[in-house]
Amino acid sequence: MKRFYTLALGLMMGATTLFAQKTTDLQFVTITGEGDEAVETGTIKDGAVIDATEETFQGIASGVALKNVSGSDQKIVVKSEVLELDNGAFSFCMGTTCSSWKELGTYYKPTLQKENDDITGGFTVIESKKLKDIEAHWVTNGKGKCVVKFTAYKGVVDEEISDSEWQAYYLVEGPSVTVNFLNGVPSSISNIENKDVDNNYYDLAGRKVAKPTKGIYVKNNKKVVVK
Numbered sequence: 001m002k003r004f005y006t007l008a009l010g011l012m013m014g015a016t017t018l019f020a021q022k023t024t025d026l027q028f029v030t031i032t033g034e035g036d037e038a039v040e041t042g043t044i045k046d047g048a049v050i051d052a053t054e055e056t057f058q059g060i061a062s063g064v065a066l067k068n069v070s071g072s073d074q075k076i077v078v079k080s081e082v083l084e085l086d087n088g089a090f091s092f093c094m095g096t097t098c099s100s101w102k103e104l105g106t107y108y109k110p111t112l113q114k115e116n117d118d119i120t121g122g123f124t125v126i127e128s129k130k131l132k133d134i135e136a137h138w139v140t141n142g143k144g145k146c147v148v149k150f151t152a153y154k155g156v157v158d159e160e161i162s163d164s165e166w167q168a169y170y171l172v173e174g175p176s177v178t179v180n181f182l183n184g185v186p187s188s189i190s191n192i193e194n195k196d197v198d199n200n201y202y203d204l205a206g207r208k209v210a211k212p213t214k215g216i217y218v219k220n221n222k223k224v225v226v227k
Helices: none
Strands: 004-007 026-032 039-044 048-052 059-061 064-068 074-085 089-094 097-101 105-109 113-115 118-120 124-126 131-133 136-139 144-157 166-183 192-194 215-219 222-226
Touching (some): 026 131, 026 166, 039 064, 064 124, 074 089, 089 105, 124 131, 136 144, 136 166
Parallel strands (some): 048 166
Antiparallel strands (some): 004 166, 026 039, 026 064, 039 192, 059 136, 064 131, 074 105, 089 097, 089 136, 144 166, 215 222
8 A cells, every 4th residue: 555655844755555445634725815825715626627728927827716615724735637738838836835737747846757657746724714716827929729637635644554754645636627728729627616705806916905996807707997
């Protein structure tokens, strides 16, 4: 049986086994803004396929964050499967590291590295009821699309073989979402349950605006112009 090993300080990990059941402690959500300015705007159904078309200075943003809906902090890893990549590169940040890839493949953040029968890497921690922008972008240089499937996992301590100096973790699979990054293709976003049924407005940095004046805002996950 393979397991995921880490020192007491969480600096090293080893091989892992995935539980058959799925955790409900994690949830993918849509957001406005990015990074620490991200604000939740909707809930994404597990297994949904959505479109991303909003351009930022980093590329076309996924508009997706991972939320910890449980009552305790969670150690997490996110797997990204790059299924289609017409041009450019797929960029993915989690924690303090960022990577970009120009080839189809399966990648993890935080980064996991396999050596013989061991896997090393680290977790990202999401506090209870908080969300974390997965900061995924398609850096495109032409018309087309990039398709990426994201799957979240949480680490669960194996109490039977852990001790005070190192810990073994199981990785328990959580929700998944497939994002179609589109450039020059009409958007057809679906499978999103909007939170903003009270018609809240947000500025482009993701801050809620009580009384919008003239300008561009986000409402119900769409850009609107107030004149």
